[in-house]
Amino acid sequence: MIRLPGWLRRRYTLLIIPEHSGTSSRLSLTIVPFLLAGALFGLSVASAVILLVLRSEDALRIRTLHEELAAAADEYEASLADREQSIALLQSEVRRLTEEAGAVKRKLEELDRLEAEIEAIVELTLPGEKNGLISDAKSGVKPLSYGGVGGENHPVEEAETTEAASQDSVQLMISLRHEAESMRTRLAAKKEEAARVLEKLRMLPIAWPTDSVRITSKFGLRSDPFTRKLARHSGIDIGGDYGDPVYAAGGGTVIESAYNRSRGHYIVIEHDSGYKSVYMHLRTRLVNEGQKVAQGDRIGLLGSSGRSTGPHLHFEIWKNDQAVDPLPYLHLFKEENS
Numbered sequence: 001m002i003r004l005p006g007w008l009r010r011r012y013t014l015l016i017i018p019e020h021s022g023t024s025s026r027l028s029l030t031i032v033p034f035l036l037a038g039a040l041f042g043l044s045v046a047s048a049v050i051l052l053v054l055r056s057e058d059a060l061r062i063r064t065l066h067e068e069l070a071a072a073a074d075e076y077e078a079s080l081a082d083r084e085q086s087i088a089l090l091q092s093e094v095r096r097l098t099e100e101a102g103a104v105k106r107k108l109e110e111l112d113r114l115e116a117e118i119e120a121i122v123e124l125t126l127p128g129e130k131n132g133l134i135s136d137a138k139s140g141v142k143p144l145s146y147g148g149v150g151g152e153n154h155p156v157e158e159a160e161t162t163e164a165a166s167q168d169s170v171q172l173m174i175s176l177r178h179e180a181e182s183m184r185t186r187l188a189a190k191k192e193e194a195a196r197v198l199e200k201l202r203m204l205p206i207a208w209p210t211d212s213v214r215i216t217s218k219f220g221l222r223s224d225p226f227t228r229k230l231a232r233h234s235g236i237d238i239g240g241d242y243g244d245p246v247y248a249a250g251g252g253t254v255i256e257s258a259y260n261r262s263r264g265h266y267i268v269i270e271h272d273s274g275y276k277s278v279y280m281h282l283r284t285r286l287v288n289e290g291q292k293v294a295q296g297d298r299i300g301l302l303g304s305s306g307r308s309t310g311p312h313l314h315f316e317i318w319k320n321d322q323a324v325d326p327l328p329y330l331h332l333f334k335e336e337n338s
């Protein structure tokens with residue numbers, strides 16, 4: 001047995017006396033239970049305080065962590081959204097550029113074809129070039145540098161919406177722009193050349209001179225319709241109706257508008273480059289000597305005046321005072337007018 005010190009073994013009496021009447025109670029105790037109860041109370045208060053402090057610290061730390069986490073998540077989401085948005089923007093931009101480049105490329109190819117067609121037309125409208133016609137039409141016109149169109153092959157369809165594709169699109173746009181610029185320069189030169197050629201052609205006797213395209217007698221040797229002897233026909237006869245319009249085959253100046261027994265009513269027009277055109281057997285002359293006419297102007301009406309068997313236009317072309325076969329000159333225009 002542990003022997004307690006004297007002050008702990010000393011007993012105390014607790015006397016409980018009612019205020020008015022009744023029995024008073026007494027309780028005899030040592031100090032130990034009071035000390036134990038006090039210690040227990042103190043301990044529980046202390047631990048409660050400690051717990052409280054600890055909990056509040058934890059809560060604070062947890063809250064801070066939560067807030068930090070939430071902020072980080074927000075930031076991450078925002079940057080993710082930003083990035084997604086910029087990727088989407090980039091992709092749509094690349095798509096747009098690619099489509100635009102494709103459209104420009106098709107436009108350029110179209111222009112390229114057009115250029116070739118213009119070239120073909122310019123070549124075609126110089127039919128007499130080989131036999132000296134319009135020999136000076138292209139003089140002074142330097143051959144145009146034709147670099148072709150194409151360059152690198154950028155497969156537009158395969159362009160992916162990646163940065164590499166974006167780079168390709170930019171390169172393609174740049175090269176297309178260069179092509180477009182050089183093509184515009186070439187086309188402008190072609191247009192000028194075509195205008196010069198057309199201007200030249202308007203002053204030459206190459207337009208079909210009446211509405212009818214029925215050739216009743218060709219140029220060259222033939223049996224004369226009156227004498228039946230072999231004779232040289234210095235023009236072509238185009239059968240038609242009385243009063244059909246007769247047109248100037250080319251622009252120029254009327255140098256004769258007269259009548260004689262053989263030619264009937266006739267007109268002679270002087271053109272550029274040593275050319276003349278002659279229109280005979282007219283019913284009516286509508287122009288006078290010295291008058292300027294343009295290609296296609298009505299200069300008279302078809303008839304059968306002079307040495308003629310019926311209504312027709314006798315048409316001649318003279319080159320440097322020598323009759324030439326008109327058909328090669330009129331060929332292009334006859335087919336267009338017929």
Ligand SMILES: [Zn+2]
Nearest residue numbers: 235236237314
């Ligand atoms: Zn004739």
